[in-house]
Amino acid sequence: MDAQQRSYLAFLRFFTALLLVAALYFAQEVLVPLALSALLAFMLNPLVKLLCRCRLPRTLSVVIVTMLVFTLMGCVFWMVGKELHHLANALPNYRHNIQERVSAVRNASEGGTIARLRSMVADISTSALDVSAGRQKAVSPSAPASTTPADQPPSPPDKTTPAPQPAPPPVEGGMASKILNGSLAFLANGLGVAAVVIVFVIFMLLRQEDISHRIVGLAGFSRLTTTSRAMDEIGGRISRYLLMLATVNSLYGVMLAIGLAFIGLPYVLLWGVLAALFRFIPYIGPWIVAVLPIGLSLAVFDGWTQPLMVAGLIIGLELLTNMVLEPLLYGHSVGVSDFALLVAITFWTWLWGGLGLVLATPLTVCIVVICKYIPSLAWVDVLMGEKQPPQAHLMAFRRLVAGDEDAFQSTIQESFEKNGVEATLDQVVLPALVLTRREAMLGKLDEEEQKEVIETIQATSQYLRECQAEAMDEARETEAAAAAEAEEKEKKENEENLENSDAVTPVAEVSTADEPVPPPIPVFARALHGQVDALALEMLEILLPPQIELQVSADDRLIGELVENLNESRPALMIISAMRPGSIMAAETLCRRLHHKIPGLKLLVCRWGLPGQQSTAKSLKDAGATWVATTLEEARNVIVEATDVQLSP
Template sequence: MPEFPPAAHRGVSAAGVPQSGAAIAQAALVVIAVLYFARDLLVPLALAVLLSFVLAPIARALRRIGIPRVPGVLLAVLAAVAVIGMLGLVMGRQLAELASDIPLYQYELSRKLASVNASGGLVERAQEMLRGLAAGAERAAPQPVPSLNADAVRPLPVEVRLPDPKPFELLQNVLQPLLYPLATFGIVVVLVIFVLLYREDLRDRVIRLVGAGDLHRTMAAMDDAAYRLSRFFLAQTAMNAAFGVFITIALFFIGVPQPALWGIVAGLMRFVPFVGTFVAVGFPLLLALAVDPGWSIPLMVLVLFAISEALMGHVLEPMVFGHSTGLSPIAVVAAATFWTWLWGPIGLLVAVPLTVCLVVLGRHVKQFEFLEVALGDRPPLDPPETFYQRALAADADALEEQADDVLREKRLSDYYDEVALPALAMAQADALRGSFAPERLTALRARVAALIEDLEEEVEDDRPPQAAPAELDEAEEASRPADPPPPPEVLVPPGSVICLAGRGPFDEAAAGMLAQLLRKRGMGAVAAPAELLRGGDLVGLEPEAVRQAWFCTIEGGASAAASRYLLRRLRRRFPQAQVCALVVGVTAEGRLPDSLREEGALAVEGRLADVARAALRLAPAVAAEPAA
C-alpha cells in the first residue's frame, strides 16, 4: 500500500473520543459487543463501504469522460453486480459438476492411501491407534444396567415416512437457504449506490465527527485517506482477479478438474492473510491426487502455487503497492482471528481491508494513533528512540545492526546527526534528572564509546552512497556535491586537531564522533575529555602542535558560565590553535552558542557535517599562520 505521510495530517482531534485509559477500554468493549450482536446489520454496511472504495475510482473515471454522476454510479455498480453474479453462476455450476464426480474421486483417493499404507504401513498404524483410543473410551464409559424383563419386551421397528412435498413447499425448501444471502447482497448493492452518490455528504459528516475545528487539515486528511484507500483496494482487487485468471488457465493446462472454481477461490483467498494460501492450494491439490494415477499433477500444482504466490507477494505486489498492506505480520494474524470470531467467513475475507482502514484512521486522527502503533508496520519508535532503548538494554548487536541499516543509504555524519546525537541528548536529559544509577550511566557511556570505535574500523569514509554514473541524469550529476579539498599538511599529523569534551555526561561521545569524522576527512583529530585542561597529558603531544581546537558539548550538559570557563582554559592551554565550538541539541531558548561566540569562538550549532565543512574551510587560515 502506498505510504501515508504521517506528519502532514496527524494531529486532527476527534470529537467525543474518550481520553482516559479506562474510558477507552470501556468504549472498546462496547464497540466489540455492538460488532458482535449487530453483525447482521454491520456486515452489509462494512461490505458496502469496502465495495464503494473499489468502485469510487471507476465512478470518477466515468464522470471524467462525460457520463453524468448518477448514471455513472449506476453503471459502475451494475458492472460490479454483473461480475459478482457471473462468478457466482460459474462457481455454482462447477460445484454441481464436482458433486457428481465425488464418488469417483473418493475411490481414487482410497486407492492411493492404500498404496501409501502398503509401502510403509504408516496409515494403517495411525488407524489402529485411533481405533485403540476409541475402544478404550468405550470401556471407560459406564455400561447400561440391563432390565429385568429385557427378554419379555422386545422393541418394535418403526419407520417414519414423510409425505411428498407439495410444489410450494419444494420451492420454499430451495429458496429458503438462498434468501438470507440474496437479501444481504441486495442491501449491499443499495448501500453502495447511496454511499457513492452521497459520499461528499458522508465526508462532511465524518469531518464533523472527527474535528471541525481545523477544517483544512481535516479535509486534507479525509481526502488523502479516501483517495489512497480507493486506489489500494482497486489495485488489490485487480491483482487478485488477475491472479485468479492465471491460476484458472494454469490448472486447465495441468489437467485439474473445475479449474475456474479453484481460480475464483484462489483469487478470493488472496484477501485472506497466511491461511488463504493453504486454502487456495489445498482443494486443487486434493483433487489432483484423486484424478492422477501417479504424482506428476499434484507436484505441478504445488510448484504452480509456490512460484505464483512468491511472485505475487515479493515482486508484483511491492511493485504495484510500493510497500505492503501497511500492517505488521502479528496484526494481520490478530485481525484475521478477531474478525473471523466476530463475523465468521465474511470476517475472514474483510479482515485485512477493515484493519487497513483502522490503521489509516490512526494515522490521521490523533486520538486513534494507538491503532497505527498497535497494528501498523512502521517502527513503533523513532530511530533515536530505538538507539536509546537498545543502548539501555545493552544490546550491542542491535545497535550495530541499526547503524548498518542506516549507513547503507546515508553517510556516517548523517547517522550521527539524525540518530546517535539526538539519542544522546535524550540520555543526557535523563541523566541530569537523576534517572540513572552511577554504574548504569558508566555502562551506557562505555557502550556508546564501543560503538564509535567499531564504526571507526567498519566505515572507511564519510561520503554518501552514490549511484553509478550511468544511473544519474545530467541534473543529478550537476547537483552532486564536489569532493572536499584535502586538508593542509599542518592539520594532517595526529594531534594537530583536538576535540575536547565538555562537562556533560555524554559530551565525550559527541567529541569522539566529531574527531572520527575529521579523521575520515584526512585531519589528524583526536578526542580528549575535559580533565585534559586540568593538566593532563595529550597522548604525548605538545600543546603547541595543536592547530585547531573544538569544544564539543550537548545543550543542557553544563551551564553557559561553565562552558565559557572551559573555553577560556582551552584557549590558554593551546595558544596556537583556532578555537571553535560544536553545540548539539540547541533548543529555541538555548543561549549557549551566543555565549561561546562572545568568547571569540566560532560556534557551530547542530550537524556534524557542517562542523566538518567548517573545519576544512578554516584550514587554509590555519596553514597560513606561522607556528610558534
C-alpha cells in the first residue's frame, strides 16, 4: 500500500467518524431513548434470568420484573415530587435564618482580609479619579461664571412641566402563561419518553435471543465466534456493573436518609433518592447533590453543629462506599481507564446533554469491548482500556533507539531483580532484538544505529550470562555445604554407634575420588541471519545445562559442507534460528534439504518473535522440522527433552 492509498484511507476513516458523530447528534431524539432502554434492559436482565432459573416462563418473568421495577420507580418519583413541593412551600419560613447566615458571613469579613482588600481597591479608585479630574481641569478652558449669585436660592421648578409618572407594573399574565405552557410541554415530553423507554425495555427483554441472532447474522458467519464473544462480554460486564452500581447507590441513599433523619434534617426521602440517582453520574454526581442538604441545613438550623454533622455524614458515607462497598461488590472500575472515562463523559455530555452524562460509562464500555474484538480498531482498547499487559520490551527498545543506555540498563536490572535471568532474556532482551531486526528491515534504522543497538544488547546478554553463572556457583556452593554438613552429621552418628557397640566392625572408607565427568552432548545450531540470530542463540546457550555444548554456525556455508559437518559431529539435534520478520522460506528450504540428506536428524526451528506472537508451525513441520519454538523457554525445554539431560534445580 503506497502513501497515497494510506492517505486516502485515513481521510475516509476521519470522514466516517465525523458522519457518525453528526448522526449521533442530530438523531439524539431517537437514539437517547433507545440507549436508555438498552441500559435498563442490561440492568434488569439478571433479575429476569434469576426468575427463569426458578422455572418461570420468560414472558411472565419479564412482566413481573418490569411491573415491580417501574411501579417502584413511579412511587419513588411521586413521593420525591411531593417532598419537593413541600420544600418549595417551606423555604420562605427559613428566610430569617438565611439572612442571619448572610449577615454573619458579612460581619466576619469586616475588619478582615476581605475588608482590607476592599478598602485598598476603593482608595486606588478614588486616587485615580482625583488625578483624572485634576488633569481635565488643567487642560480644559475656564468655565463661564454663573449668572446666579451664590447666596441666591435656586428657582423653583416650573409648575407647567409635567412630573414624570411611574412606569406601569408589568403584566404577569403573559409570563405565567409561558411558564405554565413550558412546564406542561416538558412534562408531556418526559412522559412520552418514559413510555417509549418502557416499551423498548419490555421488547428487549422479551426478544433478547432474537436480537442476538440478528446481530450475529448482520456481522456474518465468518465472524461468528468473535461476535458471540463480544456480545457475551458486553452483556455480562455491563449487566453486572449496572446491577451492582444500582445496589450500591440504593444502599448509599438509604444510609444517607437514615443519617439525616437522626440529625433532624427534614425531607430526608428527597435527599436519599437524589443522592442515589446522582451517583450514577461518575465522579461529580455525589458532590453535586451534596450541596443541597448542606445548604438546607444552613437554612434550617440555627447553629453550626448540625450543618457540620451533615457534611461529615456525606464525607464518611463517600469514603465507606468507595473503599468498602464498591470494591466488595463490583470493584472500582469497568475496565476503562480513569482518564479515558473522563474524556468519554465530556464527549457524551456535549453530545446528548444530561442523559449523555448518565449514559457515558455504559456506552464507553460497549465501545471499548467491541473495538477489542475488531483488529483494525484494537488501538481503541489500547488507549482506553484500564489494564494493559506489561510492555517492557517496547520500553527497552525505545530507550535503546534513543541512546539512553543508563535507562535501558535500569529496565534490565529491574526485570532481573523481579523475574530472574530467564524471564528477562525471554520477555525483554530477545523481543528488543526482534524489534531491532524489524525496524532495520523497514529502513527505520541505519547500519550505524543497528550496530550500536546490537552491541548494547550483546553486552547485556553477557552481563546476564555472568549473573546466571554467579547464581549457579552460589547454588553449587550451597549444595556442597549442605552435602558436607550431611556427611559430617553421618560421620558423627557412625562414631557414636561404634562407641556404644560391643564389637568393633570395620568401616569401609568412602572413596573421595572424583566421579568421571560425562562427555558434553553436542548440539549444532545454524544462524540464518548472521549476527542477530547468532546473538539469539547465545541467549539460548545461557539457559542450557552445562552438559550441553552448543556449536553455533553463522557463516553462509553451502548445504554440502553443512551436511558433512553434521555427519562428522553427529549432534543430538540441529537448531535453526530464523528470527522474524521474514526468513520463513529460507527455514523451510533448509529443513527440506537437511531432512532429505540426513533423514534421522532431529530439527528444532526457532522462530523468535514478540510476546504473544503466533508461530507458523504447520508449514515448517511439513518441511521436516521436528519442533518449532518461539521463546527461549520453549527451545530450552525441547533441547533438554531431546538430549535427556536433567535441569539443575
